[in-house]
Amino acid sequence: MTRPYFFTWQAQSGAETVALEGGEGAWMQVAGRRVLDLGALVYQANAGHGHRRIVDAVKAQADRLCLTMPSADYPAKGALAEALLAKAPPGFSKVFFCLGGSEANENALKIARMHTGRYKTLSRYRSYHGATMGAVSLTGDWRRGEVAPGIPGVVHVLDLDDGVEGTQIPRVLELEGDVGAVFLEPVVGANGVLIPPPGYFEQVRRACDRHGALLVLDEVLTGFGRTGRFFALEHFGITPDLITVGKALTAGYGVLGAVLVHERVARTFDERVLACGLTNYAHPLGVAAALEALRVYEEERLVERAAELAPTLTELCEELVAELPAAQSYRSIGLLAAIDLDLGEAALGRLRELLWAHDVFAHVKGSRQLRRGGGALVVSPPLCITASELREGFRRLKAALRDAATSVP
Numbered sequence: 281m282t283r284p285y286f287f288t289w290q291a292q293s294g295a296e297t298v299a300l301e302g303g304e305g306a307w308m309q310v311a312g313r314r315v316l317d318l319g320a321l322v323y324q325a326n327a328g329h330g331h332r333r334i335v336d337a338v339k340a341q342a343d344r345l346c347l348t349m350p351s352a353d354y355p356a357k358g359a360l361a362e363a364l365l366a367k368a369p370p371g372f373s374k375v376f377f378c379l380g381g382s383e384a385n386e387n388a389l390k391i392a393r394m395h396t397g398r399y400k401t402l403s404r405y406r407s408y409h410g411a412t413m414g415a416v417s418l419t420g421d422w423r424r425g426e427v428a429p430g431i432p433g434v435v436h437v438l439d440l441d442d443g444v445e446g447t448q449i450p451r452v453l454e455l456e457g458d459v460g461a462v463f464l465e466p467v468v469g470a471n472g473v474l475i476p477p478p479g480y481f482e483q484v485r486r487a488c489d490r491h492g493a494l495l496v497l498d499e500v501l502t503g504f505g506r507t508g509r510f511f512a513l514e515h516f517g518i519t520p521d522l523i524t525v526g527k528a529l530t531a532g533y534g535v536l537g538a539v540l541v542h543e544r545v546a547r548t549f550d551e552r553v554l555a556c557g558l559t560n561y562a563h564p565l566g567v568a569a570a571l572e573a574l575r576v577y578e579e580e581r582l583v584e585r586a587a588e589l590a591p592t593l594t595e596l597c598e599e600l601v602a603e604l605p606a607a608q609s610y611r612s613i614g615l616l617a618a619i620d621l622d623l624g625e626a627a628l629g630r631l632r633e634l635l636w637a638h639d640v641f642a643h644v645k646g647s648r649q650l651r652r653g654g655g656a657l658v659v660s661p662p663l664c665i666t667a668s669e670l671r672e673g674f675r676r677l678k679a680a681l682r683d684a685a686t687s688v689p
């Protein structure tokens with residue numbers, strides 16, 4: 281299909297496209313068909329499709345105030361910052377607003393550099409932190425290689441990966457000596473749902489403190505209930521220095537990202553210039569979508585629902601792995617799961633088509649991204665999904681997987 285705009289992360293000829301028309305709850309409408317969304321689009325539609333309250337809140341804000349400038353002071357901006365800080369661990373005192381997850385990491389990089397005076401950063405090979413130059417340099421998967429050499433000073437570690445015991449972060453911090461910040465997804469998301477073992481984050485936090493590095497947690501994918509807690513960091517009981525958010529901050533209904541900053545870092549900028557900025561800083565439409573999304577998460581108990589449905593998701597993954605030889609193992613937390621597959625690249629391509637044919641959507645990851653053969657399915661439904669919809673979704677996944685495993689020699 282030829283279009284006068286680019287499709288992302290793929291060659292343009294033969295690009296995979298989705299004729300998205302709308303939707304309701306856990307269902308999206310694609311080319312006139314109802315498709316069960318087990319991906320929350322690109323992990324942002326945590327409140328589901330067609331959420332009337334959030335749409336109306338954006339409309340009302342557009343009528344009230346639709347333009348802004350970075351120094352504008354309007355009530356919703358302060359209210360959102362306060363609401364976000366109230367969800368962060370104690371000691372977080374400021375929010376920097378931006379337009380999405382990549383930009384949140386980009387600005388966190390700059391804040392960490394200015395605060396520590398150090399340019400080196402550490403992140404994992406199995407990670408995705410965004411597409412802008414700094415964020416893609418932090419990223420460990422194939423996307424970084426496409427635009428190498430990236431920004432200077434990024435050190436990657438093999439951590440939480442197949443066959444690696446414990447964490448190498450303390451040792452690498454010691455060897456490098458002057459790392460300014462460690463960027464980690466609390467639970468690795470798009471690179472295969474890797475869940476740190478008990479004690480992991482205590483060790484990392486201690487090592488950061490010992491070597492004077494800030495700990496930055498990228499909650500862009502895991503934040504806002506995805507793992508059954510508001511922030512995934514709550515599973516591990518640690519306090520980072522910066523938290524980056526995007527995606528489900530607005531439940532997908534607005535364009536907004538943010539960096540939440542601990543007081544010990546925020547104080548640096550009381551007298552020193554914060555050299556970060558953008559024209560549409562805290563744009564009212566994004567802010568209105570986020571404020572209403574936060575109310576919806578609370579009033580519809582969506583974070584609690586993710587925790588309550590977690591055992592059902594685990595059970596469904598378990599069944600899939602027991603029944604289908606192509607499904608080898610799984611990891612699951614809250615409403616986020618990865619199922620490791622034993623399929624070649626051709627069968628994975630066929631699986632993408634077969635999911636649509638079975639009116640279900642989930643994220644199919646190839647070996648290029650995961651740096652392991654066989655691929656994986658990442659499941660992350662809207663948090664408003666019901667147990668019976670989740671079961672129906674897995675019936676469809678199973679049928680598509682069975683067909684994919686037998687369709688390619």
Ligand SMILES: Cc1ncc(COP(=O)(O)O)c(C=O)c1O
Binds near residue numbers: 380381382470502
């Ligand atoms: C963990 C993580 N960080 C950052 C990003 C980048 O967010 P965005 O695409 O909204 O810029 C993503 C997007 O998938 C992500 O999963």
